[in-house]
Amino acid sequence: MAQDHDHDPQHGHEHLHGHEHLHDHPDHAHGSTLTPVEARVRALESLLLEKGYVQADALDALVEHYETRVGPHDGARVVARAWTDPAYRERLLADATPAIAELGIGGRGGEHMVVVENTPDTHNLVVCTLCSCYPWPVLGLPPVWYKAPPYRARAVIDPRGVLAEFGLTLPDTTRITVWDSTAETRFMVLPRRPDGTESLSEAGLAALVTRDSMIGTGLPLAPEAGR
Amino acid sequence: MNAGCRKDDPGPFAEPWEAQVFALVVTLQERGLFTAGEWAHALGRSIRPEGEAEAAADYGRWLAALETLLAERGIADPEMVEARSDAFLRAAAATPHGEPILLANDPHSSP
Numbered sequence: 001m002a003q004d005h006d007h008d009p010q011h012g013h014e015h016l017h018g019h020e021h022l023h024d025h026p027d028h029a030h031g032s033t034l035t036p037v038e039a040r041v042r043a044l045e046s047l048l049l050e051k052g053y054v055q056a057d058a059l060d061a062l063v064e065h066y067e068t069r070v071g072p073h074d075g076a077r078v079v080a081r082a083w084t085d086p087a088y089r090e091r092l093l094a095d096a097t098p099a100i101a102e103l104g105i106g107g108r109g110g111e112h113m114v115v116v117e118n119t120p121d122t123h124n125l126v127v128c129t130l131c132s133c134y135p136w137p138v139l140g141l142p143p144v145w146y147k148a149p150p151y152r153a154r155a156v157i158d159p160r161g162v163l164a165e166f167g168l169t170l171p172d173t174t175r176i177t178v179w180d181s182t183a184e185t186r187f188m189v190l191p192r193r194p195d196g197t198e199s200l201s202e203a204g205l206a207a208l209v210t211r212d213s214m215i216g217t218g219l220p221l222a223p224e225a226g227r
Numbered sequence: 228m229n230a231g232c233r234k235d236d237p238g239p240f241a242e243p244w245e246a247q248v249f250a251l252v253v254t255l256q257e258r259g260l261f262t263a264g265e266w267a268h269a270l271g272r273s274i275r276p277e278g279e280a281e282a283a284a285d286y287g288r289w290l291a292a293l294e295t296l297l298a299e300r301g302i303a304d305p306e307m308v309e310a311r312s313d314a315f316l317r318a319a320a321a322t323p324h325g326e327p328i329l330l331a332n333d334p335h336s337s338p
């Protein structure tokens with residue numbers, strides 16, 4: 001039975017979790033401890049393993065995939081291609097899922113992708129008000145703030161205020177459109193190409209594309225900063 | 228939202244158990260036990276507990292939503308999960324620090 005998940009917990013987490021480490025107390029030097037939540041997860045996993053619903057090595061491979069391979073660098077490739085290839089941009093905006101698949105990107109959480117384009121007049125912002133639907137294949141798994149109630153609630157009610165908290169102040173004349181992702185349809189923003197990037201290669205452009213710029217809570221980096 | 232949310236992300240999972248929950252949910256969904264839409268609704272219910280403030284859609288809520296779905300589908304009822312969970316807690320206490328915590332280490336286990 002493969003219950004050996006005690007490998008590197010990817011530490012360096014957000015400070016919120018600090019209080020959960022009471023189990024590292026030296027009094028327990030002679031035994032191990034599990035927190036209640038860890039015990040529940042192991043319980044579910046072991047029951048599901050026994051019933052054959054899951055396989056330990058497949059679970060490990062899945063975790064490794066999301067920890068090491070999937071992330072916003074793939075979305076950045078899509079954006080950079082759209083910036084450099086007008087025909088690709090057309091295909092991407094018309095039907096995003098197959099256009100993204102052209103770059104070898106796709107899979108779970110990206111079955112029906114819609115890409116919305118920022119223009120000089122319009123800024124797009126993506127949220128999931130129900131829970132945390134997010135375009136995994138292009139952006140990886142969502143950041144903590146994306147899943148938190150303040151963002152989920154306020155992105156719709158006060159998008160301008162939310163963007164200001166992210167340090168993004170848009171002119172009053174810019175219209176902000178908020179897109180509510182669901183399990184069925186997941187949105188990604190195509191940000192505007194920064195000025196002064198005419199000489200950059202596609203890879204150089206991709207390096208300017210941040211995760212937040214594809215959610216709409218940020219803009220791509222300026223070319224100097226991205227080098 | 229606070230300043231903490233602007234930090235560069237340390238990775239998708241803060242703790243190994245979060246990754247385990249994620250992997251279980253994704254795997255069961257791909258096996259057809261529930262659809263993506265059913266999962267989103269279960270998670271949506273889980274982050275809006277009756278009479279309480281709306282919660283973050285974090286992996287603790289994923290776990291709660293998963294337990295609810297497994298109970299509803301008759302795959303793992305709450306008593307079974309509770310008993311197994313207690314067994315793991317006893318097994319942990321009986322496992323020397325640094326060694327894998329195996330269910331067989333539970334002193335109450337009947338082989």
